[in-house]
Structures are given as structure tokens and as C-alpha cells.
Amino acid sequence: MPTLVSHPDEVKVISRRFGQGATDINKYVELDGYKAVQMAIEQGPDWVINTMKASGLRGRGGAGFPTGMKWSFVPKQSEKPKYVLVNGDESEPGTCKDHVIFLHDPHAVIEGTMIAGLAIGAKLGFIYLRGEYRYLLKIVEKAVADAYAKGFLGKNIFGKEGVDFDIITQSGAGAYEVGEESALMESLEGKRGVPRIKPPFPAVVGLYGGPTVINNAETIASAPHILLMGGEAYAKIGSERNGGTRLFGISGHVERPGVYELPMGYNLKRAIYEVAGGIKDGKKLKAVVPGGSSCPVLLPEEIDVGLDFDQMAKAGTMLGSGGIVVLDETVSIVEFALRVISFYQHESCGWCIPCREGTDWIKKTLTRVYQGGGSKKDVANVQYLAENMMGRTFCPLGDAAAMPTLGFVKKFRKEFEDYIEGQKAGTPIITVEQLVGAH
């Protein structure tokens, strides 16, 4: 079972109940559980949406769209039923924060789903977990059953006449692409998880054609805490235009990897050197992938930056899913880039040509470079391919593959060129034979 870590700099809002046995519904209730949803029922949808807007909460899945605004986009009147869909298909390499939420505080996800449902006028919510999280699905399924048994879910919840809400838990079967919201809806409808054309956006035409709010599991789990503490108080914890805290997963070459809850805007350098204990075995830092594998890499001199959506964008990268991957001096960037692109090539759904072909060509080219048979044109070719994938696909998977590639070739160009010249940097971890073993 994943070990819990902690550090004095943490501000525990969403992780407040971790490790306290809150998977038990009675314990959860004892720790202020299901109070927020009852407040939401009393105060009504406008109060909920206004509180969420005031909180400055931005989507924790990676896109960072303001949650209150997203909820307010759902039409008040709709002929078709409305739905809430919780995205727990966490598959971005470097990211394991939702894992911890489902493991330690499944009721927070359930309560958040109910709050979102009340805010938009939906009576049915779905919690969708990736297929690999079956043991976590069992925990969530039990939590949902317990909530039904207490009368918190179903008809006339909390004894309130005419207030109904149901939750269905669902599991995927292994596809990174399904983490994209429209592909997630396709998968939930029992189809191949390929993206839909937008517009129409899910808020208007979503699941089963009805207006749908889709939120990341961490976003949804934040909602009860926000209602309890008040939007303004939550916003104050974070930085400008980036309310609250966030779960950051720090992994790779650090002394104390783990999921830490830090205020938005917390300094990345401190997160690595103080919170996660610095670089493993006293080695030197080489690079940081700050928000999951799709985010452009940062050099050691670029990491003195605040961890929020705006400051990271200013630094030329992204906050993404909050999965910080730390690379020490022994890592070969060519090898690392090849492993990253191999993942995206494997996971491309194949619908859009720039993504399907682009990921494959970049992988083939980098494989050649890594094998020692690269030509001088290869680096420019990789950059050309990645640039031509950007913004040319229906879903962001094309961008997710292109952005890190561009970051690697721009910031470590010399290392790629040295490889082509026959001077290899870093300690090899994989051979090409190993790499093609599964791909």
C-alpha cells in the first residue's frame, strides 16, 4: 500500500482526512463529512457556484479551467437529463495523486460529485476510475454502498423531500486517451475511447447527449472542503488567480518521493530540495518535468518558480497534473525523450494523422539517434514533426506528445547532437531492444 508522507510546509485541506480511517463512513461523518453537501442543499445552486467561483479553484486534471465557471456554463433548462462525470482515469506518467484520494478519502469524491450535481441540477453522477485501479474501485464502491445505506444517496437524500441523487461507479480497461473528457464519455457509453469533435462542448451536449460537467477527481474532492471553509478563505491559501492547495506527486530522483499537499504558487525548487528532501544520493540535478510527462522540461536554473498555472506558463511549461518528475545528472535526455515519446506513440488512439504518424516518426528517429545511427538532420526533423503536431489534433494527446519533445530538443539540443556525433551522455537505462520489447 502506498506510504503517506508529510512535511511541515504542507497545508492540509484535501489531504486533511488521509490516514485517519475516513474510508469508514462514520469516521468520515465525524470528520465533518457530508456537512458540505447538506449546506449545498440548504443554500441552493447559486450559492454553491458563487462559492466555487470565489475559491479560485482551477481544474486539477491539467487544463486549469476555473471550476465555478465550468459549472455555471451548464444550461439551467434542459430537455435531456444532466450528468456529473468524475474523471478518475489518472494515466499521465508521473501522476498518482487521485490514487491517494480514492485510497484514503473516497467519500470526499462522492460528496463532491453530489455537490456538483446539486449545482448544475443533475440527479445522476458517474465516478470513472482507470481499469488498473480495481482495488481502489472496490473502496469507492463500498463507500457508495455505505452512503446509500445511510440515506445520503438515492431518493429524498438526508430526508429532504424531492432531493434525489444517484452515483454509478465505473471502470475503464486501460487506455491513456480515455483521460481526455470526450474520450471518457465515449468509453462510458461502451465504445472505443476516441475523442469527439468540439464544439458542442460537454456542458451543453455531453454524456448520452445531455449537459455534462466533467471534473478531475481532485477537483471534485476539493468541493466539500471549499464549501466548508468558504470560497474566499480557500482562495487566500493559494496565489493570485490560483486558489487553494494542490496535491503534488514528486517522483524520480529525490530522497523522499511522495504526494504532498502544497499551496498553489509554492516554489518548485523548495518542493524538490526541501519537501522531497533533495536529489537522491547527493547527485546533481539535471532536469525537471514539472507536471506530468506532457509538460516541457525545465533546466536546474529555471526551477525557481511558483507552482501555479500562470507562473508555470510564464516559465514556458505547464503545471499539468502536478506530477513533478526529477532527473539527476546520470540521466540521458535522449533516452528519456525516447521513453516519453514511446509512451505517446503507444497510447495514440490513431484517429488524427498528425498524432498517429507524428509520434511514430519521432520515435523512429529518436530510436535511430539513440542507437548511434542518427544523421545531422534528425534533430531538426524531430523538431519539425513536433511543431507540426501542435494544435492539429482533435484532442490534446498530439500536443501532449509534441510539447515535451520540443522542450527536450530545444533545451538539450547539444546532447542530441553529441549522440549523433557518437558521444553519449548519461548512464544508459534501457537498450533499444528492451524498448521495443513492449512497444
Next chain:
Amino acid sequence: MSEIANTIFSAETAARFDKLVTIYPVRRSALVPMLLYAQDEIGYVSDAVVAEVAERIGILELDVRNVLSYYSMLRTKPAGKYNVQVCTNISCMLRGGYEILDHCKHKLGVGHKEVTKDGVFSLEEVECIGACCWAPAMQVNYDFHENLTTVKVDEILDTYRKGQGKDVK
């Protein structure tokens, strides 16, 4: 009582499937979970599974196969009793994921997507399993094992071989 004649599933699974198709606004939503649960019981998605699932949902077998071929966790060939999935994506790679995979290959004497002769284990190299902060990690069936070392892998595999390992389904 089910409207579909149950031919291959246990009574418990058949009852679960009967319920599953009724809970969603659209019957077809039950397809992906149904294939996973069927696979857990039968060992893989056989032709018989495809036929029965198609009938239970009321879609063509072709529609089932179309979905079946998309998801990496669904398989059309039997795996071992314990399917060992080693993650080699970036966070695991940086902390020895490939070493763990090679160790498993050596110890079990099989390669990627192969099954041991006795049918106890199968091995797979998989993409990120969401255990990045506890890397390197692997999954045996649906059970996570983190912070692996080769010694720890030996112990884990021995536990399963003795039939004492957890088997979360």
C-alpha cells in the same frame, strides 16, 4: 431471472451482469466493465464471452470486438493465473523499473506477454500504472506492489506461487 441463457459464467457473475445492464441510462455502457469482469472469471475474453456479452447487451459481436481491441487490459488469449505487470514508464524507469522487469523475465523464464509453462504466471511490461511516487512498482492481477527491489520481487512472486498472494478482483 435473466432473459439471456447463461452458458459460461458463474451464477454470481451472471446475476451481476443482469444488474449491470439495468443501472445505466443506456445498456451499452455496461460493455467495458462486463468484459473486464468476464475476463477476471474466464481468464481472457474468449469467443464465447464475446458472443454472450453481445447478446446480453443487445449489440453485434463486431461491436464488442471493436471495443475489445481498443483497451490494453482486455486480452483474447489466456494469461497466467497471476498476471505480473511491471511498469517501466518514466518515474519507474528512473528508479529501476527496467531492472525489475529484467529480473522478472529471468526469474519466470518468460518474456513480455508470455505465460510460464505451468500457467501460474504471465509477464507484461505496462505503461504508467499510477504508482509514480512509490516507484518502481508492479501489479499482480489487481494488486499493487511498490518500492520494489529484486529481493522484494522474489518474495512477492514466491508468495503467489505458494497461493498465498492477494488476488484482488
